[in-house]
Amino acid sequence: MTSKKNEKYQLILQGALKVFAENGYHRSQVSKIAKAAGVADGTIYLYFKRKEDILIRLFQEKLGELVGKFHDSVEGITDPIEALRTVCHIHFTELESNPELAYVTQIELRQSDLELRKEIGSALKPYIVLIENILKQGVEENRFRSDLNIKLVRNLIFGSMDEAVTSWLISGRKYPLSGQVEDTLGFFLHGISSKE
Amino acid sequence: MTSKKNEKYQLILQGALKVFAENGYHRSQVSKIAKAAGVADGTIYLYFKRKEDILIRLFQEKLGELVGKFHDSVEGITDPIEALRTVCHIHFTELESNPELAYVTQIELRQSDLELRKEIGSALKPYIVLIENILKQGVEENRFRSDLNIKLVRNLIFGSMDEAVTSWLISGRKYPLSGQVEDTLGFFLHGISSKE
Amino acid sequence: MTSKKNEKYQLILQGALKVFAENGYHRSQVSKIAKAAGVADGTIYLYFKRKEDILIRLFQEKLGELVGKFHDSVEGITDPIEALRTVCHIHFTELESNPELAYVTQIELRQSDLELRKEIGSALKPYIVLIENILKQGVEENRFRSDLNIKLVRNLIFGSMDEAVTSWLISGRKYPLSGQVEDTLGFFLHGISSKE
Amino acid sequence: MTSKKNEKYQLILQGALKVFAENGYHRSQVSKIAKAAGVADGTIYLYFKRKEDILIRLFQEKLGELVGKFHDSVEGITDPIEALRTVCHIHFTELESNPELAYVTQIELRQSDLELRKEIGSALKPYIVLIENILKQGVEENRFRSDLNIKLVRNLIFGSMDEAVTSWLISGRKYPLSGQVEDTLGFFLHGISSKE
DNA sequence: GATGAATGAGCCTTCATTCAT
DNA sequence: GATGAATGAAGGCTCATTCAT
Numbered sequence: 053m054t055s056k057k058n059e060k061y062q063l064i065l066q067g068a069l070k071v072f073a074e075n076g077y078h079r080s081q082v083s084k085i086a087k088a089a090g091v092a093d094g095t096i097y098l099y100f101k102r103k104e105d106i107l108i109r110l111f112q113e114k115l116g117e118l119v120g121k122f123h124d125s126v127e128g129i130t131d132p133i134e135a136l137r138t139v140c141h142i143h144f145t146e147l148e149s150n151p152e153l154a155y156v157t158q159i160e161l162r163q164s165d166l167e168l169r170k171e172i173g174s175a176l177k178p179y180i181v182l183i184e185n186i187l188k189q190g191v192e193e194n195r196f197r198s199d200l201n202i203k204l205v206r207n208l209i210f211g212s213m214d215e216a217v218t219s220w221l222i223s224g225r226k227y228p229l230s231g232q233v234e235d236t237l238g239f240f241l242h243g244i245s246s247k248e
Numbered sequence: 249m250t251s252k253k254n255e256k257y258q259l260i261l262q263g264a265l266k267v268f269a270e271n272g273y274h275r276s277q278v279s280k281i282a283k284a285a286g287v288a289d290g291t292i293y294l295y296f297k298r299k300e301d302i303l304i305r306l307f308q309e310k311l312g313e314l315v316g317k318f319h320d321s322v323e324g325i326t327d328p329i330e331a332l333r334t335v336c337h338i339h340f341t342e343l344e345s346n347p348e349l350a351y352v353t354q355i356e357l358r359q360s361d362l363e364l365r366k367e368i369g370s371a372l373k374p375y376i377v378l379i380e381n382i383l384k385q386g387v388e389e390n391r392f393r394s395d396l397n398i399k400l401v402r403n404l405i406f407g408s409m410d411e412a413v414t415s416w417l418i419s420g421r422k423y424p425l426s427g428q429v430e431d432t433l434g435f436f437l438h439g440i441s442s443k444e
Numbered sequence: 445m446t447s448k449k450n451e452k453y454q455l456i457l458q459g460a461l462k463v464f465a466e467n468g469y470h471r472s473q474v475s476k477i478a479k480a481a482g483v484a485d486g487t488i489y490l491y492f493k494r495k496e497d498i499l500i501r502l503f504q505e506k507l508g509e510l511v512g513k514f515h516d517s518v519e520g521i522t523d524p525i526e527a528l529r530t531v532c533h534i535h536f537t538e539l540e541s542n543p544e545l546a547y548v549t550q551i552e553l554r555q556s557d558l559e560l561r562k563e564i565g566s567a568l569k570p571y572i573v574l575i576e577n578i579l580k581q582g583v584e585e586n587r588f589r590s591d592l593n594i595k596l597v598r599n600l601i602f603g604s605m606d607e608a609v610t611s612w613l614i615s616g617r618k619y620p621l622s623g624q625v626e627d628t629l630g631f632f633l634h635g636i637s638s639k640e
Numbered sequence: 641m642t643s644k645k646n647e648k649y650q651l652i653l654q655g656a657l658k659v660f661a662e663n664g665y666h667r668s669q670v671s672k673i674a675k676a677a678g679v680a681d682g683t684i685y686l687y688f689k690r691k692e693d694i695l696i697r698l699f700q701e702k703l704g705e706l707v708g709k710f711h712d713s714v715e716g717i718t719d720p721i722e723a724l725r726t727v728c729h730i731h732f733t734e735l736e737s738n739p740e741l742a743y744v745t746q747i748e749l750r751q752s753d754l755e756l757r758k759e760i761g762s763a764l765k766p767y768i769v770l771i772e773n774i775l776k777q778g779v780e781e782n783r784f785r786s787d788l789n790i791k792l793v794r795n796l797i798f799g800s801m802d803e804a805v806t807s808w809l810i811s812g813r814k815y816p817l818s819g820q821v822e823d824t825l826g827f828f829l830h831g832i833s834s835k836e
Numbered sequence: 837g838a839t840g841a842a843t844g845a846g847c848c849t850t851c852a853t854t855c856a857t
Numbered sequence: 858g859a860t861g862a863a864t865g866a867a868g869g870c871t872c873a874t875t876c877a878t
Contacts, residue, residue: 211411
């Protein structure tokens, strides 16, 4: 049964999320993760090739879930502006309601070398593509400017939201992140220039 | 002579920049930095309290230089839009022409715990404030929207540029970063909505 | 099995005794002890918190054994003079027949800071108390002088024997230490004054 | 002028005595001694071959002074018992009134390897010989027992006093050491047996 | 599959000693 | 003689990974 294998596998991922969030990747010994997961040290190596794999898989699983939620939520929405609002709303509320995950994605995942960054990049790819598709659709429907540099703008949008989350996290989460959805969206849609 | 003292200090910083960029912080042994700097291992500890200090100081020095350039360049510019263009232009060209520095700031500096992230944040503060002041001035002069959430927008702008640099870096620097200044500025100023 | 755990623990202690005796504490690298014990360097840290702990535990174990022997030997002896003779005899013969232990107790254990000295002192306490009890009993039975300053005299007796051992050791063990039991006892019992 | 040379030499010895007493030999860095002495690190190596030499010389100088005092005080005394009393009195009072010296001689000097212990032994020799001569004279004058094992007894006497000092020191110097001269002397002279 | 005791490579840091000034 | 910046050897300790049970 894969369910049995999944059981330990999931326990380890959950333990790792907790331990990474509390201590940071480099101060999270494998033995500490094993204890948090309630398994023996060696058991971890039955499911993960090396310590770094735990981080990668954790990210992939969690980001997969997130991207799934993005897809599900956007699916029925035909208005690209509404789709963008939904993406931003989910991005902020999901991380706001899950500080451990936020910490790991915003802080710990960056604690990795160029190689890992590329892997993270590919895991993020579906999310970036999702934004890209919204942009394309918006341009086609003439809701967005036709001269958009889409590859660039999707990155700028992602980077904006990412920085908004990181700032909120580093500030100590003193204000509600979800309260910034509309202002962020306004920035995306209209920029900062006065109408004149 | 302070020049003499500065000499070794600078040699170590330069060596560290090179070694960090090549290997990443965690794979950069102190002995490797010492060799790159042309000094003995122990000498490093005459100028830096511990290995992590090298990273912090490196960042502070280099970012200090960058912020200085921003200030110098923006000083004589009265038009806030032009000021924003200048900031973006310098941000992109400086890092484009200095890939080692780009690597360390975009990748390695993120490989640090929350504590260090806060120190980095405070070193970045003057830059963020510079953007904030441009925004304030623009609002006052009615060039920017009066309803801007300035604290948020300055972060979004910084985050956008930051992500643009990271993407360019992770892509393998296959395209000229400086070629994206105008499109980025267009995004900041007008957003993505079509005029209608 | 605790025997299995004890096995490595004992191997390390034995290795340490040998290496300390040959090289002295400060010139005994942990790796040398590990090799002598036939275990890996890291294994030592599964059983001992730090290098200094090996010395402390070694002393406590070995001194514990010695004190046990003193107790066993004295137990059935009712004559306090005979008890004192037995103590001196065991003190000299045990160390004489175990030069490695003698070296560590007389030389290396002194190579420690005040903090460790206090720990050693507390481990020695039962031995000192044993001597003290013999003195008390002797005074009660009117075999020893009633005006003895017992706290002082127990120290003087211990110090005498200790110095006798150290001198023998530093001399290169050129004469039989056990041959000095009777003269030492004579000194304790009658002092040096002529009867007149 | 040797006086000039002696000046720095003495400064270093004084600094070392202070630093050794405060920190213990192994935690007394050469640079700390240099600072306490008010000289440069390198200067120490103009007067001492290596760090260990400082300890040896310090001991030799200080012990030399002590032995000088013993000789001066005993010189005019013809009664061997009185001579022994004087020796014990000086031994206790000198170290009691100079806790830094006491600490270094009783604790730090023991923190040395067999080689150094032998050097210390030879520096102590004149003191041991002084005691030996008193014993010989006493035996000749029939004040002490004629069957004394002089080589042994001189060590026992020295060891007794030495232990008395160390115990007093480790106890935290809570009682006056000089108050134990008479009881100690009583032990030397008459031992512990009741007269009968 | 699961365990966890054992491994041993790896590395930061200290500090006695040197030597150019 | 005096300085103190520079040196670099040395070693205690950690912890990711393995493997016999």
